[in-house]
Amino acid sequence: MCFSPEFSFGAGAVLAVVGAFSIRKATGFRQKVFAGIPLIFSLQQFTEGVLWLALTRPGYESYASISTHIFIFIAQVIWPTYVPLSVFLLGKGINDGNWLRALTFTGVLVSVFQAIRLYSYPVSAFVSEMHIAYQQYYPVLPFPVITILYLLATILPPFLSSHKKMWMLGSAVLFSSVVTQLFFANIFISVWCFFAALISVVVYVIVSEMSRTDQLSVSGKPAVES
Numbered sequence: 472m473c474f475s476p477e478f479s480f481g482a483g484a485v486l487a488v489v490g491a492f493s494i495r496k497a498t499g500f501r502q503k504v505f506a507g508i509p510l511i512f513s514l515q516q517f518t519e520g521v522l523w524l525a526l527t528r529p530g531y532e533s534y535a536s537i538s539t540h541i542f543i544f545i546a547q548v549i550w551p552t553y554v555p556l557s558v559f560l561l562g563k564g565i566n567d568g569n570w571l572r573a574l575t576f577t578g579v580l581v582s583v584f585q586a587i588r589l590y591s592y593p594v595s596a597f598v599s600e601m602h603i604a605y606q607q608y609y610p611v612l613p614f615p616v617i618t619i620l621y622l623l624a625t626i627l628p629p630f631l632s633s634h635k636k637m638w639m640l641g642s643a644v645l646f647s648s649v650v651t652q653l654f655f656a657n658i659f660i661s662v663w664c665f666f667a668a669l670i671s672v673v674v675y676v677i678v679s680e681m682s683r684t685d686q687l688s689v690s691g692k693p694a695v696e697s
Contacts, residue, residue, distance in 0.1 A: 474601050479520035486513035489671045496682045505557040506678045509671035515545045526598050539596045547585040551578040551624045558628040570631045578624035636677050643673045
């Protein structure tokens with residue numbers, strides 16, 4: 472997150488509450504996997520809070536490397552697999568799930584590639600304009616194929632889901648990605664997570680709707696999605 476350690480820890484606490492409510496609303500393992508998205512955002516923000524302390528407060532310097540690696544691991548390794556997989560588990564989408572299955576496989580490939588790069592090359596972080604900038608010393612690829620595949624794996628799945636409200640999640644992720652790329656491209660990985668609260672609230676809304684639909688189905692009443 473941005474601005475300060477207090478802001479990051481506060482955001483982490485709020486996201487943890489949203490995640491707890493989402494998990495509580497969810498019915499069944501598959502919904503709970505999807506409902507766990509805010510909790511991962513929460514962990515990410517707490518991690519960056521520790522990194523803020525390591526970069527700006529005496530006595531915390533030893534935590535800089537581990538918190539940097541954890542933050543980047545979540546951002547670049549966890550998300551490209553977790554997002555499409557959690558959407559795929561909720562049910563079949565277009566063409567009986569073939570596209571979601573393909574995007575999940577794509578996400579796994581991106582995660583493995585990013586994990587290898589993170590393990591093989593050094594990374595660092597520093598404060599820049601009240602944000603944390605992450606320096607990744609990866610070899611420059613001639614074509615941004617990994618970035619494209621990452622965006623496909625994290626943005627497209629909600630739009631292919633059979634759950635009608637899932638488009639809200641896709642729209643929130645797409646909007647946050649575009650805005651961050653346009654105005655904060657040099658600190659994308661940190662500022663993009665500023666939108667974690669918006670995305671987490673959307674997750675809660677979707678889980679609540681699915682839970683309500685399940686309850687109506689159990690009670691014998693017609694379940695109507697809107």
